Amino acid sequence: MDKLTPEEFERLLAAEPLGNAFSESAADSPFLKHLTSIDRDLLLALMHEERYERGAVLCREGQAGDAMYLLWSGRVAVVKGSFASPSVLGYRGPGEVLGEMALLEDAPRSASLVAIEDVRLLRVERGGFEKLLSSSPALAMSIMASLSARLRRADDVRTAEARTSRRLGRQVSQLQSEKAHLLDLQRVRQETSDLIIHDLRNPLGIIFGALQLLEVVLPAEVLTENRELLDIANTAYRRMQRLIDSLLDIAKIEDTGVNLNLTEVPVPVLLRGAGEQLKLSLEAHGIQLRYEIPRDLPPISLDVERIERVLMNLLDNAIKYTPEGGEICLGVEAYREWMAFSVTDTGPGIPLEDRKRIFQRFAQVEGSSAQRRGYGLGLTFCQLAVEAHGGEIWVEPGPNDVGSRFVFTLPLAPAAEKAP
Numbered sequence: 001m002d003k004l005t006p007e008e009f010e011r012l013l014a015a016e017p018l019g020n021a022f023s024e025s026a027a028d029s030p031f032l033k034h035l036t037s038i039d040r041d042l043l044l045a046l047m048h049e050e051r052y053e054r055g056a057v058l059c060r061e062g063q064a065g066d067a068m069y070l071l072w073s074g075r076v077a078v079v080k081g082s083f084a085s086p087s088v089l090g091y092r093g094p095g096e097v098l099g100e101m102a103l104l105e106d107a108p109r110s111a112s113l114v115a116i117e118d119v120r121l122l123r124v125e126r127g128g129f130e131k132l133l134s135s136s137p138a139l140a141m142s143i144m145a146s147l148s149a150r151l152r153r154a155d156d157v158r159t160a161e162a163r164t165s166r167r168l169g170r171q172v173s174q175l176q177s178e179k180a181h182l183l184d185l186q187r188v189r190q191e192t193s194d195l196i197i198h199d200l201r202n203p204l205g206i207i208f209g210a211l212q213l214l215e216v217v218l219p220a221e222v223l224t225e226n227r228e229l230l231d232i233a234n235t236a237y238r239r240m241q242r243l244i245d246s247l248l249d250i251a252k253i254e255d256t257g258v259n260l261n262l263t264e265v266p267v268p269v270l271l272r273g274a275g276e277q278l279k280l281s282l283e284a285h286g287i288q289l290r291y292e293i294p295r296d297l298p299p300i301s302l303d304v305e306r307i308e309r310v311l312m313n314l315l316d317n318a319i320k321y322t323p324e325g326g327e328i329c330l331g332v333e334a335y336r337e338w339m340a341f342s343v344t345d346t347g348p349g350i351p352l353e354d355r356k357r358i359f360q361r362f363a364q365v366e367g368s369s370a371q372r373r374g375y376g377l378g379l380t381f382c383q384l385a386v387e388a389h390g391g392e393i394w395v396e397p398g399p400n401d402v403g404s405r406f407v408f409t410l411p412l413a414p415a416a417e418k419a420p
Contacts, residue, residue: 053118068102070124242316282319327345328343347403350404359383
């Protein structure tokens with residue numbers, strides 16, 4: 001018995017039918033009704049009963065059409081193409097006639113028939129088929145009616161597929177239009193970024209130079225009286241400089257990658273240095289910065305300038321969303337192969353659906369107050385810089401679901417020194 005392999009049969013069962021998967025029942029079959037009117041002895045002489053197990057191939061596409069079948073029980077699949085990648089045209093059930101087209105056209109089989117259940121059928125050879133037609137014109141008419149019904153079903157399927165194709169075409173056209181619109185937005189954003197970088201970088205450098213010159217030329221008593229103003233100006237300069245540096249680094253990392261300047265650095269010095277640079281912002285908002293730094297931390301090699309900027313971006317972000325009088329915790333923990341840095345605030349927290357999106361360029365959390373909006377670039381830079389070190393960054397709820405905790409990990413050994 002010709003049978004499919006278990007793998008071929010599983011692929012066949014998993015395939016979606018291309019045509020009408022439903023078939024007539026024995027009660028609805030006009031062909032079966034006409035057979036009952038034919039002489040019983042003639043039928044017994046012309047029909048031979050056959051049985052096939054589940055997975056058996058009744059006939060294969062391309063074989064000579066030497067017989068037709070009347071399906072008595074079970075179901076078969078009508079299959080086009082290779083069984084390695086089958087196309088199921090539909091299923092046939094009890095009372096249906098199979099293979100009569102090959103006999104009428106005297107042509108090879110146009111499809112394969114596979115038993116998907118145990119099947120019992122009656123086989124009629126070519127000579128017997130011709131005798132049945134000549135002995136019962138009504139039988140010939142019932143075959144024609146059955147073929148006509150199949151053609152109508154096929155036409156219904158074709159019409160439905162044409163409607164689906166037109167609908168999909170409209171959807172594709174709409175998506176292409178939306179894509180073009182998004183590309184235009186992306187271009188405008190990129191041009192805006194370039195404008196910020198090139199048109200603000202030079203005047204910002206001039207401002208910094210002027211501040212440094214004032215530190216040199218002003219009398220000591222004037223400097224003392226205006227120290228707070230100068231510190232505020234310097235803090236604002238450093239913040240703008242971090243934004244421009246982040247824009248430059250984001251563009252560079254996305255285009256060509258980044259070469260890290262790895263240096264072994266004491267972690268407590270790194271953390272306290274980042275916090276000290278934001279001291280004025282913390283004091284202006286009445287926010288306390290607390291450190292959680294364990295003793296005897298192992299050494300770690302990193303790009304000091306970039307990781308310090310990561311810490312400052314996270315701290316600056318925490319300051320924006322922590323209410324006045326709140327607290328920010330800057331911590332670090334060492335594990336076997338990793339060191340985990342964290343910045344925890346006591347702000348409103350970040351909804352679950354936004355926790356990945358906020359690391360995308362220009363992303364903003366819904367409901368953020370207009371006064372505290374940023375450009376959505378700091379966290380993008382943080383992600384790129386941390387991943388360039390071989391680490392990861394994410395955000396999670398703070399202790400007792402209060403606020404947010406941003407965490408990033410860095411490997412204790414640089415990527416180049418790690419064993420494969």
